[in-house]
Amino acid sequence: MKISKVFLYDEPSVPEININELGRFIKEKFCVEVEIREQFFSFFKDSTSKIAYELATSKIFNLLAPFEKRTPTSEEIILEENSITNFTNTSNIVMYDGFEFRQIVANTIPEIESRPDKFHLICTNKLTCTYDYEDYRYHGRAVICSNPAIISTTGIIEAPAKPREYYLGMFENMVQGLNLDMMKNQFKGKYLEYHDVKLSEIIKGYAMQALFYYLTGQPFCESKDCRLYNAHWQEDLLHSQLTVSNLCNQHQKILDEITKNCE
Numbered sequence: 150m151k152i153s154k155v156f157l158y159d160e161p162s163v164p165e166i167n168i169n170e171l172g173r174f175i176k177e178k179f180c181v182e183v184e185i186r187e188q189f190f191s192f193f194k195d196s197t198s199k200i201a202y203e204l205a206t207s208k209i210f211n212l213l214a215p216f217e218k219r220t221p222t223s224e225e226i227i228l229e230e231n232s233i234t235n236f237t238n239t240s241n242i243v244m245y246d247g248f249e250f251r252q253i254v255a256n257t258i259p260e261i262e263s264r265p266d267k268f269h270l271i272c273t274n275k276l277t278c279t280y281d282y283e284d285y286r287y288h289g290r291a292v293i294c295s296n297p298a299i300i301s302t303t304g305i306i307e308a309p310a311k312p313r314e315y316y317l318g319m320f321e322n323m324v325q326g327l328n329l330d331m332m333k334n335q336f337k338g339k340y341l342e343y344h345d346v347k348l349s350e351i352i353k354g355y356a357m358q359a360l361f362y363y364l365t366g367q368p369f370c371e372s373k374d375c376r377l378y379n380a381h382w383q384e385d386l387l388h389s390q391l392t393v394s395n396l397c398n399q400h401q402k403i404l405d406e407i408t409k410n411c412e
């Protein structure tokens with residue numbers, strides 16, 4: 150698959166993405182033209198009320214059951230409309246079926262831009278989840294690999310698990326009625342927090358995974374010393390994206406091959 154242009158959509162409620170920096174990174178690494186756009190659903194605002202309705206239908210209400218479409222209430226639709234027009238309202242985490250969400254995005258992109266050589270990468274603060282038939286429950290996802298591809302900033306924070314000790318400590322402190330903030334301080338730096346400045350570096354790795362998937366069919370790497378590592382733990386995520394912050398030799402070779410005729 151060849152890409153002639155990447156359309157990169159911002160999530161203005163998460164300025165830590167640093168969208169211009171992410172755009173420069175993709176342009177440089179993949180040798181491709183990048184156009185930065187505002188928030189996806191604001192960019193295609195002609196259909197706000199229709200999109201708000203569809204987004205409301207893609208919400209998950211039962212984590213233990215596969216997706217089931219339901220008719221949203223008018224309040225739910227208004228909430229979605231507000232999330233498109235007012236970027237600051239981000240206090241509640243709402244979960245969406247990742248594939249439904251992806252489909253809404255795909256349906257919104259006009260035909261002239263829905264060509265295989267045009268890659269759409271959407272950053273969103275909405276938490277995308279996918280149902281797993283292995284353990285019969287939904288899991289948060291940081292990235293939905295496809296074209297259009299979705300990167301969920303909430304997914305980056307919530308999907309890879311925090312250290313085991315964090316959950317154990319949380320539980321113990323709750324049982325004993327102790328202060329949770331003190332415990333959170335103890336683990337500071339071992340996992341990503343909301344509005345963490347580290348996000349701008351970490352999101353580059355997820356962008357690479359989305360692009361590798363589209364270009365090669367393989368988004369992930371087995372090695373923790375590679376930005377394509379599919380981290381299930383926050384510590385591994387920080388290791389791959391911040392400490393290593395590079396591709397492994399094998400994936401660097403693949404990328405060199407992809408960009409070899411680049412001027």
Ligand SMILES: [Zn+2]
Binds near residue numbers: 371397398400
């Ligand atoms: Zn690799």
